[in-house]
Amino acid sequence: MSKLPVIEIFGPTIQGEGAVIGVKTMFVRTYGCDYRCSWCDSAFTWDGSAKDKLRLLEPETIVEELMALADGNFDSVTISGGNPALIGEGMKHFIDLLHRKSIQVAIETQGSRWQDWFYDVDVLTISPKPPSSGMKTDWDVLDHILRNMKEHGRATHNLKVVVFGEEDLEYAKSVHRRYEDVQLFLQPGNDDVKEAGDISGRLLRRLEWLFNKVIADPALNRVRVLPQLHALIWHNKQGK
Numbered sequence: 001m002s003k004l005p006v007i008e009i010f011g012p013t014i015q016g017e018g019a020v021i022g023v024k025t026m027f028v029r030t031y032g033c034d035y036r037c038s039w040c041d042s043a044f045t046w047d048g049s050a051k052d053k054l055r056l057l058e059p060e061t062i063v064e065e066l067m068a069l070a071d072g073n074f075d076s077v078t079i080s081g082g083n084p085a086l087i088g089e090g091m092k093h094f095i096d097l098l099h100r101k102s103i104q105v106a107i108e109t110q111g112s113r114w115q116d117w118f119y120d121v122d123v124l125t126i127s128p129k130p131p132s133s134g135m136k137t138d139w140d141v142l143d144h145i146l147r148n149m150k151e152h153g154r155a156t157h158n159l160k161v162v163v164f165g166e167e168d169l170e171y172a173k174s175v176h177r178r179y180e181d182v183q184l185f186l187q188p189g190n191d192d193v194k195e196a197g198d199i200s201g202r203l204l205r206r207l208e209w210l211f212n213k214v215i216a217d218p219a220l221n222r223v224r225v226l227p228q229l230h231a232l233i234w235h236n237k238q239g240k
Ligand SMILES: C[S@@+](CC[C@H](N)C(=O)[O-])C[C@H]1O[C@@H](n2cnc3c(N)ncnc32)[C@H](O)[C@@H]1O
Pocket: 033, 039, 040, 041, 042, 080, 081, 082, 083, 084, 108, 109, 110, 126, 127, 160, 162, 187, 188, 189, 190, 191, 193, 228
């Protein structure tokens, strides 16, 4: 069976972002990303700084570890990264194992790669990257993913764009226009993911800025603006 590159397994915690914010969930974080976002809050998944923590695990072993951490105390597993969509067969098998235990599966990915197992997921969050990240969106791939999900997907899929400034907001609007029937979440960016201590004041000021932008803009009547709730509570702490 194909193994998965895993850098963290943690929880239960509270999903802090997007469509299923507030839900109690475990997290499995895969290693490796095809992007290098300038402000990535999980750069240890790709920059080599945590390579000693990388493990190649059988799907069965990951399920065992989740159960050892919190058997009976969760109904949801969120798979993030890095980019979980870099992984093929092993991920499909892992999702099947979780479903056999009646556990809901949510995925966080940036929309740069398609995988057939997207159809199996319960909540697929696609987070294309705005200009401030330094990354370029491959619109053909993103179109392909959203077309497939619309036509064949069982999953509730949604879009989430992180916004740091005006240029990112314009990008978010272009995403919203292009996929007008898909719920779009806007999330203010955390511009210092290394700062120690309480960062909630700084994050709330960015949230207020984004609230005011959305309030003033008729092109954004149907977006939903949410903070990174876990970052308001636990700040830049890893594994939360
Ligand atoms: C670390 S990424 C991993 C999943 C996938 N690579 C992606 O980017 O969607 C998880 C989520 O965190 C968001 N994120 C990363 N760095 C952030 C930051 N500095 N401020 C706000 N959100 C951030 C990403 O946009 C994404 O929605």
